[in-house]
Amino acid sequence: MSDQPPQCGADHCITCGDEGIPMTVLRVDERRGLALCATEAGERQTVETALIEPVAAGDMLLVHAGTAIAALQSARREVTR
Amino acid sequence: MKFVDEFRDAELGQAVAGEILSLVEPGRHYKLMEVCGGHTHSIYKYGVDDLLPVNVELVHGPGCPVCVIPMGRVDDGIALAQIDGVIFTCFGDMMRVPGSDGSLLDAKAQGADVRMVYSPLDALRIAKQNPEREVIFFAIGFETTAPSTALTLKRARAEGVSNFTCMCSHVTIVPPLRALLESPDLRLDGFIGPGHVSTIVGARPFEFIPADYGKPVVIAGFEPLDILQAIAMILRQLAAGASSVENQYTRVVPYEGNRRALEVMAEVFELRPHFEWRGLGFISHSGLKLSDAYADLDAERRFGVPGVRVADPKACQCGEVLKGVIKPWECKVFGTACTPERPIGTCMVSSEGACAAYYNFGRFAREREVV
Numbered sequence: 001m002s003d004q005p006p007q008c009g010a011d012h013c014i015t016c017g018d019e020g021i022p023m024t025v026l027r028v029d030e031r032r033g034l035a036l037c038a039t040e041a042g043e044r045q046t047v048e049t050a051l052i053e054p055v056a057a058g059d060m061l062l063v064h065a066g067t068a069i070a071a072l073q074s075a076r077r078e079v080t081r
Numbered sequence: 082m083k084f085v086d087e088f089r090d091a092e093l094g095q096a097v098a099g100e101i102l103s104l105v106e107p108g109r110h111y112k113l114m115e116v117c118g119g120h121t122h123s124i125y126k127y128g129v130d131d132l133l134p135v136n137v138e139l140v141h142g143p144g145c146p147v148c149v150i151p152m153g154r155v156d157d158g159i160a161l162a163q164i165d166g167v168i169f170t171c172f173g174d175m176m177r178v179p180g181s182d183g184s185l186l187d188a189k190a191q192g193a194d195v196r197m198v199y200s201p202l203d204a205l206r207i208a209k210q211n212p213e214r215e216v217i218f219f220a221i222g223f224e225t226t227a228p229s230t231a232l233t234l235k236r237a238r239a240e241g242v243s244n245f246t247c248m249c250s251h252v253t254i255v256p257p258l259r260a261l262l263e264s265p266d267l268r269l270d271g272f273i274g275p276g277h278v279s280t281i282v283g284a285r286p287f288e289f290i291p292a293d294y295g296k297p298v299v300i301a302g303f304e305p306l307d308i309l310q311a312i313a314m315i316l317r318q319l320a321a322g323a324s325s326v327e328n329q330y331t332r333v334v335p336y337e338g339n340r341r342a343l344e345v346m347a348e349v350f351e352l353r354p355h356f357e358w359r360g361l362g363f364i365s366h367s368g369l370k371l372s373d374a375y376a377d378l379d380a381e382r383r384f385g386v387p388g389v390r391v392a393d394p395k396a397c398q399c400g401e402v403l404k405g406v407i408k409p410w411e412c413k414v415f416g417t418a419c420t421p422e423r424p425i426g427t428c429m430v431s432s433e434g435a436c437a438a439y440y441n442f443g444r445f446a447r448e449r450e451v452v
Contacts, residue, residue: 019119019433020225020277020303020333022084048202048232051342060084062280062333065172065222066200067229069280069342070333072084 020062022072023047025055035068037061084332088304089127097309098132104316111137112268113315114405116258117275118145118433119303125442127305137312140267140405141438143257144275146222147174147431148403149358152393154250155180157386158219161248162193164384168211170204171219173197174431179424181391185219201233201247208237208245217380218247225277227251227369228342231349234371234378246380249370251350254278255286256367257358262294266406271315273308274300276330281346283338284326291324302330349375359393359427360400399426402435409436416440 023037023045035055037047048067049055061068105111115121121141124130130139143149155178162169162185169185176185176197189195194214198204201218208216220230230247237245254275261267274287279300287298297318301311311329318324328334349372356368371379380386393399397419398412409415409428419425421437428434432441 020280045199046202048229048236050232050345051228051339062277064277065226065229066202067232069225069228069277069339072333 020064020069023061023063023068025057025059025061027057028055030054035061037063037068085304088302088306090306093306094132094309097306097313101132101137101309101313101316102134104313104320105134105136106320107136109136111270111316111319112140113137113271113273113312114140114142114261114269115273115301115308116142116144116254117273117278118148118431118435118438119277120273120275120301120308121145121435121438122433123303123305123308125438129305129308132309133312137316140269141402141409141435142272142405143261143358143361143403144223144254144278145428145431145433145435146226146252147172147178148399148427148434149252149257149361150175150178150221150250150427151357151359152180152391153357153387153389155184156182156391157381157388158248159183159185159188159193160387161217161380161384162188162195164215166214167384168194168196168207168214168216169219170196170198170207170216172199172221175219175221177424177430178427179430201230202236205233205237205242205245208242209240212244214244215384216245217384218245219250220247221250221252223252223254223275223278224281224342224346227346227350228281228339231345234349234375235345237378238375246378246383247371248380248386249350251369252356252358253352253367253369254282255289256364257361258287258290260361260364261404262290262296264404267404269296269405270319271297271299271324273311273315274298274326276300276302276307276334279328279330279334279338281339281342284328284334284336285338287326291326295324297324298326300326300328300330300334302333348372357390358403360403394425397426399428399436402426402428409439412436 027036060073062070204218299311299314350369351372353368355363401407428436
């Protein structure tokens with residue numbers, strides 16, 4: 001999977017314990033527990049999905065340090081209020 | 082962007098600000114702590130505090146993982162980075178944190194192979210691409226980040242990557258909060274709870290704050306409306322003389338947390354008896370190390386570290402800032418000797434640090450007009 005992860009800058013600190021980026025799942029590698037995800041701006045990143053599996057293409061995840069920590073919206077069902 | 086734009090609506094913000102104004106008692110001073118550095122950053126980026134009545138004061142908590150790393154720990158990382166053949170990986174801001182004799186960035190300039198990564202998974206990828214080198218990942222962060230490290234270590238083991246180790250400096254949020262609540266020089270009325278930490282640990286670990294100390298806690302998201310709404314919820318509890326844990330960030334935080342994340346953390350990590358926090362000193366059971374089952378992936382055990390305790394620079398008042406005792410601009414070196422370009426203290430390094438947030442958003446000193 002090719003990656004172009006979100007960039008750090010004055011407005012973006014991945015080291016902060018509470019930073020999360022909404023990303024959409026493009027492709028799922030179920031065998032390895034990974035998903036290729038993209039931000040709305042199109043930046044791509046390989047993401048660990050073990051904490052919120054199962055995921056499917058089109059799902060929207062909250063990603064922190066390369067790991068999906070919450071499902072914001074499922075392509076199959078609405079999970080947020 | 083969905084899940085973002087709707088929480089930045091200015092009209093709704095004004096409406097919640099009006100509600101906040103109606104909830105405060107004239108003459109009463111409210112001191113609320115936002116625990117997480119991400120909240121501090123949002124508050125100043127969006128000018129949330131400008132919408133608050135003058136008697137509602139926001140105090141910035143210790144929830145920035147870069148800011149709480151002591152100098153001795155940075156020195157340990159530099160010692161590992163300088164070992165021949167090692168590729169030392171860490172998050173970007175950690176590279177700029179000053180140790181007793183320079184930062185990891187300085188070590189890189191002097192020839193050490195220090196590389197910035199965006200995730201532990203990136204560090205593992207570097208290890209797989211460089212099988213002849215030892216790759217060490219400097220793991221920092223609260224419970225939000227710790228599962229990511231744990232999953233990567235499990236993956237390293239499952240994929241048989243033997244040249245990957247981790248220097249674990251993960252910390253936990255509850256012990257420093259308890260330490261703050263026991264601190265005699267700080268009086269707080271309520272807490273804006275950390276949103277994404279709570280995604281992992283849930284809301285339950287914060288129940289001791291209302292139960293033992295009678296203070297309200299509202300777990301909040303990171304958009305300006307989230308923070309304003311959380312402040313209104315705290316003030317509503319205070320007005321009613323109540324104290325409980327409430328969850329404003331229900332779109333992401335389940336009350337019970339993420340069971341899978343807690344399980345993987347319990348498997349890979351165990352609590353250190355003590356861990357040193359910058360400015361707060363040693364706090365019992367507040368840091369994580371790798372469990373015996375993962376000892377072979379522990380960089381400290383594989384290579385050894387000096388482990389020397391280094392006192393913070395005398396001029397730096399990060400400790401008081403982290404405890405919310407002083408505002409960043411009250412520090413003697415704020416904005417003069419200590420700037421984001423040449424930080425003396427860690428609070429000026431990370432954009433989530435209170436000092437950097439004040440500096441970047443022009444809050445050099447402030448006297449608010451009475452509303």
